[in-house]
Amino acid sequence: MITIKDLHKSYTMGANSLHVLKGINFSVEEGELVSIMGSSGSGKSTLLNILGMLDEADQGSYTLDGTPIKNLNEKIAARYRNKFLGFIFQSFNLINYKSALDNVGMPLYYQGMKRAERTDKAMAYLEKVGLANWAHHMPNELSGGQKQRVAIARALASDPKVLLADEPTGALDTKTSYEVMELIQGINDEGKTILVVTHEDDIAHMTKRIVNLKDGLIIDDTKINQVRAASHV
């Protein structure tokens, strides 16, 4: 599903150039649930941004579902993001003046789907994350866990190839974190490819494979026995 070869990225800060990614080789098969771990500054967020086409690599190749991701202009990047990727952020990033339902419908709006169809589909995804009763609530009326569920429903709405989650449990307490992970595991069980960036060990162990980053290089990449979040709840 994802193939990355010799990926380099550096940031220029004033006179200093900071080499963040120093040649990453990495691939993900369809249906995998992978966690990317590393201390802060290890380059895990940068890697995720590049995977998410929110940022571009300096060097190296990136293929997503057989499509080479290179020389993107903003327009193509936007289309690819909509088609291939669903994002889940640490701070949820819901649009705060739109109801849960409308938030979930956003990616569909950008696909050009009609309102009625959009609402139906968004409702179905809200049901899937167990928030059908909250469809018409504003984000500020929802708890952190609920917001993240809405964000997950939104990420799923466009039926992307890959879900990218950047510290999805970073702003949640343990219990809620596990509930969210349970949801993510459930989605993965249905065959969706998911990448989770985290620095929490317990969260990482709820995935099927842990990739460890340090100083811009992968130092460890192992498949593990998944811990089911449900057993903790």
Place this chain on the structure above:
Amino acid sequence: MFSLERWQEIFETIRKNKLRTFLTGLSVASGIFILVILLALGQGMQNGIAKEFERDATNRISVWSGVTSVEYKGLNPGRFVEMTNADYNYLIEKYEDNLEFKSAVYRIWSGNLTYGKETGSYRVEGVYPDYQFLENESMVNGRYINYSDHDDKTKVVVIGNKVKQDLFGKQDALGKLIQVNGINFYVVGVYSDPGGEREETRVFVPISTAQRVFGGSDKVRNLGFTLKPKANFEATLAQSINFSNEIESFLKERHLVAPDDTSAININNTLEEAKRFYDLIGMIKLFFWVVGIFTIIAGVVGVSNIMLIIVKERTKEIGIRKALGAEPWSIVSMILHESIFVTAIAGFSGLLFSMTLLELIGPNLQMDYIRNPTVNFNVAITTVFILILAGALAGFVPAWRAARIKPIAALREE
């Protein structure tokens, strides 16, 4: 632009952000409102002053005599100068080709008019037939004095509308006999004057009759002239001033008045005065325009400011939208669409509100120098469009920049 989906999105955004929308709208609406009111006031002033000049023909030149104030050729100051028919006849012959209307006036300040039991004191003036046009009078009933009245020295009188109402009430005045200072005159006409009641409390008789009946011999109190207009205003004005100066020096020489005497021969050139007023109106209108334009500029700056803040405030939202697959152009057009929609609605409400106000208040406004303030609709509507365009332009730059931001940078923005 016409996609229903987009409109739904815009309306939703507007509905959820009422304060922001209201503030943008307010600055636009008030800008338009102030501009329209200012322009209308300028127009109202022009109308008001034009009305003031309607009383008499705007190119009228009046001459009246007074008491000398300077000793000249052995004559003491304090001598009353009286013009005569001869002066008038000389002047109309000399300037025959240039004069449009002309009349000498022999005036009795207060004449006693009696009809049946009604009586009143009015200004009685002996005039030539042309005087009707010098005074800008129009006939309500009957006719004005004519040349055969003048030649035959008939005892006929033309009375003002007010005099008619005072003496005759609802009765018909034509053909009735009234007494002017005890002498019988036939009423041949009733006139009205745009100057209003004050100008309609006078009565006119042929000058020849007046001079004979009221003991004026060949004396003349007043001369009135208008000149035939030239091709343009400047030439007309120059001719008019030139003419005033010539008759002034002629009359001074003839009546032995010192050239530097300012009280014996008086000339009032309405055109010159009118020009001064019109220049003044021009300045006032210009001033209103300048103020109005600055108001609009302030409005544009206000809209730009708000647009900047809106875009800044929405940076994170823009990042989210981009992460969800919004193309840059869809971001720009979303923001512009909203801003154009809001400025347009606000601009037109400002326009509508000010126009309604003008419609309601304008015609009822009772002020000397402001009358029926109106505004050129095309000008007003153009201003609205300029403001909308400016708002769009002001929104475009920040929107374009925001749309270029990498989504990841926008997302970090709190």
